[in-house]
Amino acid sequence: MFRLPFRLPRRWLALVWLGLVLAWASVPAASLAAPDQRLLILMYHYIRTGVPASDRLGQGLSVAPADLDAQLRVLVQRGYVSVTLDDLVAARQGETVLPPRAAVLTFDDGYADFYTAAWPILQRYGLSATIYIISGKLGQPGYLACDQLRELADAGVTVAAHSVTHPRLPALSDAALAREMRESRRQLEECLGQPVRHFAYPSGAYDDRVRAAAAEAGYLTATTTRYGVARPDLDPLTLPRLRVFGGISLSQFIGLVATAER
Ligand SMILES: [Zn+2]
Numbered sequence: 575m576f577r578l579p580f581r582l583p584r585r586w587l588a589l590v591w592l593g594l595v596l597a598w599a600s601v602p603a604a605s606l607a608a609p610d611q612r613l614l615i616l617m618y619h620y621i622r623t624g625v626p627a628s629d630r631l632g633q634g635l636s637v638a639p640a641d642l643d644a645q646l647r648v649l650v651q652r653g654y655v656s657v658t659l660d661d662l663v664a665a666r667q668g669e670t671v672l673p674p675r676a677a678v679l680t681f682d683d684g685y686a687d688f689y690t691a692a693w694p695i696l697q698r699y700g701l702s703a704t705i706y707i708i709s710g711k712l713g714q715p716g717y718l719a720c721d722q723l724r725e726l727a728d729a730g731v732t733v734a735a736h737s738v739t740h741p742r743l744p745a746l747s748d749a750a751l752a753r754e755m756r757e758s759r760r761q762l763e764e765c766l767g768q769p770v771r772h773f774a775y776p777s778g779a780y781d782d783r784v785r786a787a788a789a790e791a792g793y794l795t796a797t798t799t800r801y802g803v804a805r806p807d808l809d810p811l812t813l814p815r816l817r818v819f820g821g822i823s824l825s826q827f828i829g830l831v832a833t834a835e836r
Pocket residue numbers: 682683736740776777
């Protein structure tokens with residue numbers, strides 16, 4: 575959370591408060607956010623090496639630990655700090671202002687290498703992360719287990735949902751869609767003992783019905799794979815991200831990040 579960067583004399587506060595109440599009553603929530611706030615939401619999957627050259631899909635989804643290390647160093651050098659998706663929600667409500675260079679580092683699918691490879695590097699740079707978990711894979715070989723999720727959540731990592739079975743959500747019946755949304759949240763909340771408020775659409779696939787189901791299931795934000803820079807005044811249930819493809823050069827990564835700074 576970030577406090578307002580100014581203080582007001584006491585007698586002004588009543589007037590400011592009255593103004594805020596009137597403004598709250600007369601404008602939609604989206605416009606309460608201070609203008610020009612931008613949020614870089616980077617998207618990663620595996621953090622690993624050793625993917626065979628023949629596995630093109632796997633290569634694209636896999637960033638080497640040394641590359642992640644170099645990328646995070648660049649982020650910190652450029653003044654980026656980690657914020658959370660809860661901070662984005664608070665900024666949307668006008669309750670906080672995001673720092674000028676704010677980032678959310680997201681890791682999709684809940685692979686075990688987040689714990690063994692990514693998290694030690696993130697900690698070294700004082701950065702946090704959001705991990706999107708396929709709840710039906712929890713504890714399976716190659717995936718994070720519940721005790722690891724608890725440890726990560728205690729250390730400040732945002733544990734978020736990514737469905738139960740990673741289906742293409744727009745293709746599901748209403749009942750199956752609701753189950754994927756609600757059951758993934760329930761399973762993660764049962765593991766963590768704390769609320770799960772954020773979601774990522776599997777493969778970025780969503781439509782109006784899927785978005786409505788995310789709202790119905792109680793999620794405050796949902797991210798897509800649509801390319802772009804997030805802002806508090808955008809629809810929080812269809813947030814864009816910037817995908818970091820495996821094997822890109824550091825200068826390509828800097829180019830990607832520079833997109834957010836324009
Ligand atoms: Zn996924």
